[in-house]
Amino acid sequence: APASGAQGAGRAAPAHGTEIAPGVAYREFDIPASHGTAHAHVLDVDLSDRRVRVGLLYPGAVGARQAVSALTNGAGAVAGVNGDFFNISETQHPGVEATGAPVGPVIAGGRTLKAAVPNGQRFGPALPPGTTTEDVLGVGTDRRARLDRMALDGDVRSGDSRLALGGLNQYALPVGSVGAFTSDWGETSRVRATCGTDTDRGAPCSTDTYEVTVRRGRVVEQADTPGRGAIARGTTVLVGREAGAQWLRKLSVGERVRVHHRLVAAASRVPYRFVVGGYPVLRGGAPLPGLDTRTAAVRTAAGISDGGTRLVLLALDGAPEFRTGLTIAEVADALGQLGATDGFSLDGGGSSTLAARAPDAPAATVRNHPSGGAERPVPNGIGVFSGA
Structure with a gap:
């Protein structure tokens, strides 16, 4: 060739x-x-x-x-x-557990598992110009492999209040955002999601955090810091930092909350069966x-x-x-x-x-x-x- x-x-x-x-x-x-x-x-x-x-x-x-x-x-x-590259160590954040989670979007068997971390939070060599953590290799339902880019589209709603979702099963969330963690995340601690910034992976962890557990569409638990442990199916844990944490604090136990998320491809209209970052x-x-x-x-x-x-x-x-x-x-x-x-x-x-x-x-x-x-x-x- x-x-x-x-x-x-x-x-x-x-x-x-x-x-x-x-x-x-x-x-x-x-x-x-x-x-x-x-x-x-x-x-x-x-x-x-x-x-x-x-x-x-x-x-x-x-x-x-x-x-x-x-x-x-x-x-x-x-x-x-x-x-994919992954969160392999946390030497810059003593006491914080490295999650082992990958950098980019993941789809397995047609099911979305996670979205991409901010560019400044990735592990691995510097990205080539014009590329991002949202870049993927995937195979569609047409059995053809292709390169694409996949962005998270999602939100959290309570009553008339709505907040765009900043992450899905990610080891790093954008500053001021709320991220969703599902049973696909596993038992690993969620603290790392509130460390660093969008441009500096080694920046200190946020001191303004909040966590809300939603089960069957209602708030069932609240905490001032992100936790760890398995998340049951049908349950979503919302982790907020800065402005996102302040938004979550307004929720009350028993309140109805709707969480929506999906990955949207930039190029292909063919649904993906498999995607890796x-x-x-x-x-x-x-x-x-x-x-x-x-x-x-x-x-x-x-x-x-x-x-x-x-x-x-x-x-x-x-x-x-x-x-x-x-x-x-x-x-x-x-x-x-x-x-x-x-x-x-x-x-x-x-x-x-x-x-x-x-x-x-x-x-x-x-x-x-x-x-x-x-x-x-x-x-x-x-x-x-x-x-x-």
Whole structure:
């Protein structure tokens, strides 16, 4: 395939692929690059094959993590890679629990799990110019993969009073907003949602917070600080900071409250069955302007071609001899050489993992060498499933 035009990476030389299921092939090969040789592990997924589908891998809660191989095998997938960047640590907020929750929007099986945190609250490398935490890779009900952007549309209503919803199952809420937490969040503490600002992840936690629990459309509990623990189905916990906290304080136990939320796609009119966050690096066969050409690292990425009917999942090897990896510009170039017209960067470094079954094997095993020496638990990933 023709190169995408990004500078730095040499021509990838893929070895012959091994079919691990009908419509799904695995291969590995070296990529000569600016900082040394990188080694790529690639899944080639034919979405035009009705026996093949991709979907979200996750531990069953937004605020939880698990190794990619365990996620892959637990879901019955034939292969999988790690997904979005996530809230991995809280060194700037002593005493605050890191949630493990991902940065961007998430949809699994057509059901919305969460929305995106503010740009300034993301973990991971700097976003390329013109991209946001709302950028996603998704597959629609038409079985075609595409890049898009997904924004939260929602509100909280009580009587004649209405407040736009600032978040859904997020580890960070916009300043002055109210966020909704549902049973999809899990048992993790909700305190982190009120820390930092829209432009500074490390800013202190808010001292003006309030939490309201709504069950079957009525307020049943109130608290001055966000709590933790499982949220029952049919229950929504509203967490407010600053102006949002002041709005919640006006509610009374027993008062009727309506909470509405959904994710709205910027481009596609086709409903999504699966969505994961990250950021685009390649559009229409050309790399995005301003991609980093200096910082090389172990990476995971996805490429789309053939009108969305082909998905390429790439994870670099983290073994010492390959650990220099690729720059983001080189990732875009490598995806282009694999035939992708659109490309998307996922979490990298110690998170980069690709697991796949050998033909006729009962379980998937890790094919690359994670750079930390062992699999890092991650909040989500992309699973490849076969009905054959």
